[in-house]
Each structure stands twice: as structure tokens, then as C-alpha cells.
Amino acid sequence: MHYPDSKDRSAELLRLAIPMMAQHPAPLHPITYAVWYDYLAGRNQNLKAEIDAAASQQVPVGDELVQTLYHRHIAEAAEQATRAVSDGLREMIDEVGSTATQTGATVSAFKATLDQGSGALPTLTSPAAIGSAIEQLLSGTRDTGASLALLLARLHEATTELEQLKRELDHAKVQATLDALTGVTNRRGFDEALATMLAGHPTGTPGPSLLLLDLDHFKRINDQYGHVFGDKVLKSVAQAIRSCVKGRDLVARYGGEEFAVLLPGTALSGAVALAEQIRTTIAGARIRRGNGGSGNGNETIGAITVSLGVSSWRPLEAGEAMIERADRALYQSKSAGRNQVTGAP
Numbered sequence: 001m002h003y004p005d006s007k008d009r010s011a012e013l014l015r016l017a018i019p020m021m022a023q024h025p026a027p028l029h030p031i032t033y034a035v036w037y038d039y040l041a042g043r044n045q046n047l048k049a050e051i052d053a054a055a056s057q058q059v060p061v062g063d064e065l066v067q068t069l070y071h072r073h074i075a076e077a078a079e080q081a082t083r084a085v086s087d088g089l090r091e092m093i094d095e096v097g098s099t100a101t102q103t104g105a106t107v108s109a110f111k112a113t114l115d116q117g118s119g120a121l122p123t124l125t126s127p128a129a130i131g132s133a134i135e136q137l138l139s140g141t142r143d144t145g146a147s148l149a150l151l152l153a154r155l156h157e158a159t160t161e162l163e164q165l166k167r168e169l170d171h172a173k174v175q176a177t178l179d180a181l182t183g184v185t186n187r188r189g190f191d192e193a194l195a196t197m198l199a200g201h202p203t204g205t206p207g208p209s210l211l212l213l214d215l216d217h218f219k220r221i222n223d224q225y226g227h228v229f230g231d232k233v234l235k236s237v238a239q240a241i242r243s244c245v246k247g248r249d250l251v252a253r254y255g256g257e258e259f260a261v262l263l264p265g266t267a268l269s270g271a272v273a274l275a276e277q278i279r280t281t282i283a284g285a286r287i288r289r290g291n292g293g294s295g296n297g298n299e300t301i302g303a304i305t306v307s308l309g310v311s312s313w314r315p316l317e318a319g320e321a322m323i324e325r326a327d328r329a330l331y332q333s334k335s336a337g338r339n340q341v342t343g344a345p
Contacts, residue, residue: 010037020040025060038074179253181231181234182235198313207271209263209266209312209313213330215306236304241259249261272343308333308342310326
């Protein structure tokens with residue numbers, strides 16, 4: 001979602017949001033802040049109305065309500081933007097079509113005038129009659145030229161508007177498939193990418209392969225250090241995974257603390273090797289609780305570990321079946337002690 005606020009304005013909204021967030025039981029994570037930011041900014045009237053209604057009924061804004069408000073009024077904004085672009089496109093097409101119709105009528109009328117004039121000119125004998133006929137033809141020429149110029153100008157404007165609409169549509173599509181917290185593809189984007197990948201996969205080529213990754217003991221991290229730090233861990237893990245992949249490989253937040261990686265042209269052996277690289281990269285990282293300074297706020301947390309399951313697509317297999325095999329392999333990694341990679345047979 002686009003936020004047009006200046007730095008001073010956003011700082012003021014932050015100052016106002018913190019005490020409001022503290023009055024409610026929802027964890028102080030980025031999604032909670034996004035909800036209260038939009039509420040205070042006053043641009044999202046539907047969100048404001050729902051929160052005000054909850055307040056009037058003395059309903060506390062807990063995590064479940066925050067998640068509902070976020071998905072209903074913020075995450076779906078990209079889809080609404082897409083619809084707005086579509087509406088704008090239809091209006092522009094209607095307007096250009098109307099201008100073209102009017103120009104066509106003018107051209108048709110001028111053609112009729114030309115036909116009539118060309119038939120009448122040979123019969124005219126007086127200079128006055130000939131001059132009047134020529135003036136009528138010139139007037140029709142000027143009217144037609146003006147109509148054509150208007151149509152050309154509107155078509156030029158339409159080209160510019162189309163370019164802007166395309167940019168807005170592309171932005172809306174991207175936003176609709178991004179996870180707001182981690183910046184990687186969300187579950188919707190993953191499902192769309194998997195369907196497209198399997199539909200267009202060349203016969204006889206390796207892959208595609210799938211990695212499913214789950215953070216080990218993530219609930220313990222949230223319970224011990226809080227949800228704010230838990231969100232920081234999720235973002236760091238997403239960044240670590242992205243650092244290991246390249247090209248057409250796609251990283252997605254599959255749900256909660258689970259991530260997925262789609263590898264369009266990688267066989268099972270290569271996918272397992274990449275999964276091991278991701279595992280060691282994450283296990284070797286160290287995450288600090290704060291951003292600097294000293295004391296517990298800058299405490300370095302022990303190793304964050306992940307378990308992974310890997311599967312490779314079988315010809316004619318449904319995408320859901322490949323996901324199920326990767327999920328079973330992930331479960332085996334968890335059952336065998338976590339912090340390891342299992343490849344599905």
C-alpha cells in the first residue's frame with residue numbers, strides 16, 4: 001500500500017499510535033502498527049469505522065481482530081487498486097470511443113458534402129454560386145480537420161493514461177502477492193507461481209523442485225523474547241533464504257513461521273544441496289535483539305535453526321501432491337531432531 005505522508009507527518013502518527021496500541025491486548029508487531037497507522041492517518045474510512053464501532057461496544061482490539069482488520073482493509077487494498085485501474089481503463093476506452101464516434105460522424109457528413117459539391121460544381125455558372133460552394137467545402141474541411149485534431153489529441157492523452165494505468169496495475173499486482181512483514185512472496189503468490197510453473201514446465205527437463213522450511217521452536221522464541229523480536233527473526237530468515245537463491249527461484253512465506261522455495265529448473269539432488277546451504281546459512285547467523293547501544297537491548301541471541309523438506313515434481317503429478325511430499329519430508333526432519341534436511345523419495 002502507498003503511504004504519501006512526509007517524515008514529520010509519519011513521526012507524528014507514530015507518536016500517536018504507540019499509546020493507543022498500548023491500551024489494547026494485541027502484540028506490538030508491524031501488523032498492529034499498520035492498522036493503527038491507517039486508523040490515525042484517516043484515509044481508510046472503513047477501517048476507522050470498524051475500530052470506532054469496536055470501541056463503542058468496548059471490544060478490545062486483540063491480535064485476532066488486528067489480523068482481521070489488516071487483511072480486510074489493508075492487504076486487500078492492492079486488489080481494490082486493481083479494480084480502480086480497471087474502472088479507469090473502461091472510462092478511458094468509453095471516452096475515446098465517444099470521441100472517435102463523433103469524429104466519424106463529422107467525416108461522414110463531410111464526405112456527403114464533398115459528394116454533393118463535386119456533383120453540383122459543374123452545373124454552376126455564376127461566380128457567386130461557385131464561391132458559395134467552395135466556401136461550404138472549405139468550412140466542412142475546417143470542421144473535419146478540427147474533429148480529427150481533437151481525436152488525435154485524445155488518443156495521445158489516452159496513450160499517456162494507459163502507461164500510467166499499466167504502472168499502477170503492475171504495482172497493485174506486485175503488492176497483492178507480497179508478504180507485508182518479510183517482503184517475500186505471500187501464499188497467494190506462491191500458489192499462482194506454482195500453477196504457472198507446472199503448466200509451462202518443459203517435458204524431460206529437471207525439476208521443478210520445492211523446499212519447505214520451518215523455524216525450529218519458534219513459539220519458544222516468541223514466548224521468551226516477544227513478538228516484536230519474533231517478527232525480526234522472520235524477516236532475517238527471509239533475507240537469509242533470498243541470499244541463497246538466484247534467477248527464477250522464488251521465495252515465499254508459506255504461513256506463520258514456514259517458508260517455501262520454488263526451483264523451476266533444479267533436480268532433487270540440487271534442491272537438497274541448496275536446502276543444506278540455506279540451513280547452514282541460517283544456523284550460522286546471529287541476531288541481536290536491539291539495533292545498537294549496550295545492555296540487554298543489544299543482546300545476541302543463540303543460533304536460530306530450521307528444518308527443511310524437499311521434493312521434486314513427478315510428471316503428471318498435481319502441485320498439491322508435490323507439496324504433500326515435501327511436507328512429509330519436513331516432518332521427518334522435525335521428528336529426527338530438527339535442524340536438518342530431508343529429501344522426499
